[in-house]
Structure formats: C-alpha cells, structure tokens
Amino acid sequence: xxxxxxxxxxxxxxxxxxxxxxxxxxxxxxxxxxxxxxxxxxxxxxxxxxxxxxxxxxxxxxxxxxxxxxxxxxxxxxxxxxxxxxxxxxxxxxxxxxxxxxxxxxxxxxxxxxxxxxxxxxxxxxxxxxxxxxxxxxxxxxxxxxxxxxxxxxxxxxxxxxxxxxxxxxxxxxxxxxxxxxxxxxxxxxxxxxxxxxxxxxxxxxxxxxxxxxxxxxxxxxxxxxxxxxxxxxxxxxxxxxxxxxxx
Amino acid sequence: xxxxxxxxxxxxxxxxxxxxxxxxxxxxxxxxxxxxxxxxxxxxxxxxxxxxxxxxxxx
Numbered sequence: 001x002x003x004x005x006x007x008x009x010x011x012x013x014x015x016x017x018x019x020x021x022x023x024x025x026x027x028x029x030x031x032x033x034x035x036x037x038x039x040x041x042x043x044x045x046x047x048x049x050x051x052x053x054x055x056x057x058x059x060x061x062x063x064x065x066x067x068x069x070x071x072x073x074x075x076x077x078x079x080x081x082x083x084x085x086x087x088x089x090x091x092x093x094x095x096x097x098x099x100x101x102x103x104x105x106x107x108x109x110x111x112x113x114x115x116x117x118x119x120x121x122x123x124x125x126x127x128x129x130x131x132x133x134x135x136x137x138x139x140x141x142x143x144x145x146x147x148x149x150x151x152x153x154x155x156x157x158x159x160x161x162x163x164x165x166x167x168x169x170x171x172x173x174x175x176x177x178x179x180x181x182x183x184x185x186x187x188x189x190x191x192x193x194x195x196x197x198x199x200x201x202x203x204x205x206x207x208x209x210x211x212x213x214x215x216x217x218x219x220x221x222x223x224x225x226x227x228x229x230x231x232x233x234x235x236x237x238x239x240x241x242x243x244x245x246x247x248x
Numbered sequence: 249x250x251x252x253x254x255x256x257x258x259x260x261x262x263x264x265x266x267x268x269x270x271x272x273x274x275x276x277x278x279x280x281x282x283x284x285x286x287x288x289x290x291x292x293x294x295x296x297x298x299x300x301x302x303x304x305x306x307x
Contacts, residue, residue: 043257044249054261058270065274104277112270119266221281228288235296244296 034213072102092158
C-alpha cells in the first residue's frame with residue numbers, strides 16, 4: 001500500500017491558497033499561546049540577573065528576534081534560489097512574502113539591542129562587527145523589497161530579487177560568527193550548538209519558548225502575505241475572482 | 249520571581265524605560281504588521297469585486 005502525499009498539488013497558487021489560510025490560522029494561534037507562556041516564564045519565573053538586574057529581561061525578545069532575522073533571511077534566499085533554479089511561480093511569491101517580516105524582526109533585534117546597550121554598555125550604538133553586520137542585514141531586506149518594487153514584471157522582479165538575496169546570504173555567517181572573528185563589544189553567544197547554555201535554565205527556557213512563538217508568528221504572517229501576493233498576481237484568473245465574490 | 253507589588257513590576261528595578269521600551273515597540277510593530285496585512289487583503293478583494301461588477305454592467 002502506498003500512502004502518498006502529492007507535494008506538487010500545492011505548488012500552484014490556486015491549491016496552495018486555501019491551505020496557506022488554514023496553516024496561518026493554526027500557526028497564529030500557537031504563536032499567541034507560545035508568546036504568552038514565554039512572557040510568563042520571562043517575567044514571573046526567571047530570576048533577576050546577578051549582574052544586570054532586571055535590564056536583562058530584554059533578552060526574551062532580543063535574542064529570538066535576532067535569530068528570526070537570520071533564519072528568515074536564509075528561508076527567503078532558499079525560496080528565491082529555488083525559484084531561480086526551477087522557475088516555479090510560488091517560490092518567488094514566498095520569498096517576497098517573507099522579506100517584510102524578516103526586516104521587521106531585524107528592526108526589533110536592533111531596537112531592543114540599542115535599549116539594552118544603553119544601561120549595560122553606556123551607549124545606544126557602536127560600530128562593532130555584530131551590530132554593523134546586523135544593520136547590513138536590515139539594508140539587504142530593504143534592498144530586496146525596493147528592487148522588487150521597482151520592477152513591474154513580477155517574474156523579472158523575482159529573478160532580480162533572487163540574485164540579490166543569494167549574494168546577501170554571505171552576510172549571515174558574518175553576523176553569526178562576528179563575535180568570534182572580531183573583538184566586539186557585543187558579548188559572545190550564550191547559547192550554541194556545541195556547549196550547554198551559560199545561563200539559568202528558566203532564563204534559557206523563556207528565550208526558547210519566545211523563539212518558538214516568533215517562529216510560528218513569522219510563518220503565519222508570511223503565509224498571510226503570500227495569500228495577498230497570490231491574489232494580486234492572479235487577479236485575472238477565475239479562482240481569484242470566485243474567491244473575492246465568495247468573501248463578499 | 250515574586251515582584252510583590254504592581255509598582256515593583258512596572259519599575260523593573262529601575263530599568264522600566266529600557267525593558268518596557270523594548271516590549272511595547274515590539275508589540276506595536278507586530279500588531280501593525282497584522283493590521284497592514286488585513287488592510288491589504290480587504291483592498292485587494294474590493295478591487296477584484298469592483299472589476300467583476302464593472303464587466304457585468306458593460307457587456
């Protein structure tokens with residue numbers, strides 16, 4: 001007996017559209033609960049930091065947002081590259097759908113980092129390698145969106161954006177390893193794949209649950225935006241018009 | 249973590265500006281993104297319906 005799932009069934013906008021709606025709703029719901037639980041741990045379970053006092057509680061959004069900013073860029077570049085290689089319609093739409101959410105989390109990482117830097121380092125901003133490469137990431141997202149917006153033909157916009165996205169991938173390892181490669185004011189990684197986290201278990205738990213919440217939020221909003229892009233690009237097709245009429 | 253009073257919680261050990269400044273702006277931009285997406289979707293569906301209506305009136 002062959003239990004199969006036909007992935008190609010969902011590679012066309014018409015069939016992916018309703019699926020994306022359902023997944024977005026489910027993931028959005030999970031995101032709300034995960035963030036609520038993460039904030040509960042962060043504010044009511046995790047203890048005060050011995051060195052930084054309560055200022056450290058920014059970590060529960062700063063680190064997850066910074067992770068998402070890098071992760072979303074890689075996912076965006078993956079879809080962009082897939083579209084470039086196989087010329088699939090949906091890939092480019094997914095890449096475009098992820099970019100604004102990625103930019104948003106990059107902004108959050110920079111903003112919260114600045115508000116954390118002031119009380120702990122005594123400055124809102126320094127041009128160290130970690131902060132500068134993260135700022136470059138924000139400009140890469142903006143550049144991707146601006147380039148796509150500047151080209152009228154969506155297929156050509158996808159191709160041009162894909163090249164930019166793929167070239168920009170080089171910045172991700174630079175951000176990640178910047179604290180090792182250069183002498184930065186930004187501290188090294190508290191959490192890594194190779195050693196146990198150098199923080200209290202409850203602090204670590206709060207951070208991971210918040211990261212999970214941000215992850216679900218990102219997928220949900222990217223899918224909602226992908227649905228808008230599908231309707232925009234397929235606005236002359238029958239299914240899009242039927243859907244719009246059904247929503248009246 | 250027991251804060252004792254609401255005042256203590258809101259004061260964040262003297263770091264209220266930094267902690268709440270981070271959390272409120274984050275909450276703000278996430279909600280703004282959802283509102284913008286909802287508006288974009290509503291506008292799109294409106295445009296689609298308007299075009300269908302216009303085609304029907306002028307055969």
